[in-house]
Amino acid sequence: MRNEGEKTGKWRDCTAYRRYDNKREQTCYQIKGKALKIVITNAHINAPDEWVMHCHPWFNTYSLKVKTVEEAKEKAIKIVEEVACKIMDDLDFFRAT
Numbered sequence: 001m002r003n004e005g006e007k008t009g010k011w012r013d014c015t016a017y018r019r020y021d022n023k024r025e026q027t028c029y030q031i032k033g034k035a036l037k038i039v040i041t042n043a044h045i046n047a048p049d050e051w052v053m054h055c056h057p058w059f060n061t062y063s064l065k066v067k068t069v070e071e072a073k074e075k076a077i078k079i080v081e082e083v084a085c086k087i088m089d090d091l092d093f094f095r096a097t
Contacts (some may be wrong), residue, residue, distance in 0.1 A: 011073055014039065029073065038080055040064070040072045055080050 014030045027043035039054040044061055051064040051072035064075045 009033065015043075026069075029069065031073075031077075036080065038076050040069070040076050042069075042072075053079070058083050 009031070011029045011031050013026050013028070015024075015026050015028045017024055028039065028041040030037060030039045036055060040051060041054075042049060042051045044050075044052050046061060047063065051066050051069070052061045053059055053064055053072070053076040054061065055076070059079070062079070064072050064079075066072050066075055
């Protein structure tokens with residue numbers, strides 16, 4: 001159950017800013033649900049200037065091959081949705097046997 005004040009379902013900035021960084025450019029966003037957290041970034045140490053996503057336990061530094069943050073947000077949710085649908089199909093299959 002969620003707390004009354006808990007804010008979920010919206011993309012939030014999760015960029016790690018340095019204390020004296022004058023250029024505060026957003027490079028990391030996350031969205032949380034009850035069981036999932038999706039993170040997208042274009043400042044990963046192994047993939048700079050490329051939008052990648054993380055969603056434990058399925059994706060770790062998965063390349064999204066898009067150019068904008070909005071495209072990255074949309075594609076990340078779509079990819080996780082596809083995996084979730086496959087899992088639901090498997091669960092239905094398991095119950096039927």
